[in-house]
Amino acid sequence: MFRILANRILDLLFPETCPSCNGPSQAHRTAPFCNTCWAGIQPYEGPMCRVCGLPLPSSYADRCAECTADPPEYETHRSFGLYDGTLREAIHRLKYGKLRRLAPPLADLLFAMDIPDVDYIVPVPLHPSRLKQREFNQAGLVARHLSRRTGIPLDLLSLEKVTNTPPQVGLPRRQRLANERKAFRVLEGGPLKGRRVLLVDDVATTGATLRACARALAAGGTALVEAVTLARSTPDVWSGRKTIPEGVA
Ligand SMILES: [Zn+2]
Ligand SMILES: [Zn+2]
Structure with a gap:
């Protein structure tokens, strides 16, 4: 029985x-x-912007147009792979299917990357009302396991999401950036001042969230910000999988 x-x-x-x-x-x-x-689940090894990690159609340029015109306040952003196939499905099941047990094996993908030399790991925060709705922050779970694997301390409290921004998809870029700009802040008196920080998120699409977090961290006095994400989604560059050049995906 x-x-x-x-x-x-x-x-x-x-x-x-x-x-x-x-x-x-x-x-x-x-x-x-x-x-x-x-x-x-394979790492992305094709040509990319050396600042924000955006996959580029060729290795002719080493920076994307956005990083050339408006450099972010982080040093570099790298993603493990493209937001596709098993990686996409796994992130989706962690985030919306609440399969928390996928956080450790996903964090192991980040651990396999070249993790920059930093003092703290900080996940991209959710707004408290979104956190209540989703019950957990998927980026926080992945960051926690990455912290365990690397021995780099985790800071879950200093970076806050203060406005509950509506979905940014479809908004003009300028408006999206303006909304994101006000969305994050760093608590005063926390441990991040003068420190090097690694921002962690699950998926990056436009990169606006990471840019906004890096700006808030810089305004809060951090010495340096690096960023890693599990996957990079590329809707602005490629309209779909069929247009990804051979050998890139
Ligand atoms: Zn770039
Ligand atoms: Zn299978």
Whole structure:
């Protein structure tokens, strides 16, 4: 009786069908994703902007147009991979499917990157009302595990989201930037003053959120800001997967 119940619970916790390939999955650490699909999550190694990490169609230019015209207040932003396939599905299940157990294996992807030399790890915060609605901050969970792996202290309190910005998709760039600019602030008297900070988020699309956080951190007196994200979504550059040049994806 106990064994039947235990198996039922295990089946509930670890479904046997991998959402990426629909094949059977016995992997526990990355459940419900199978080992083969998880191992297929590849780092992006194509040409990119050397400041913001935006994938570029060719390696001819080393900076994107935005970083040339309006450099961000962080040093560099790098993403592990493109927001596609198993990586996209896994982030989605962590964020909206509340599969918190995916945070450690996702954080391991960041750990595999060249993590800059910093004093604190700071996740991009959610507004308190959004946090209440979602129950947890997915960036915070990933940052916590990255902090454990690297031994770099985590600061969850200093950077705050003060305005609950509506979804920014579809707004003109200038308005989006103006909204984001007021969205974050650093608490006075915290530990970040004069320190080097690594900002962590799950997905970057326009990069406006990271720019706004970096601006707030700089205004709060940090010495230097670096940024890493799990995945980079590129809607402004490429209209879809079919247009990604061969060898890039
Ligand atoms: Zn699979
Ligand atoms: Zn750039």
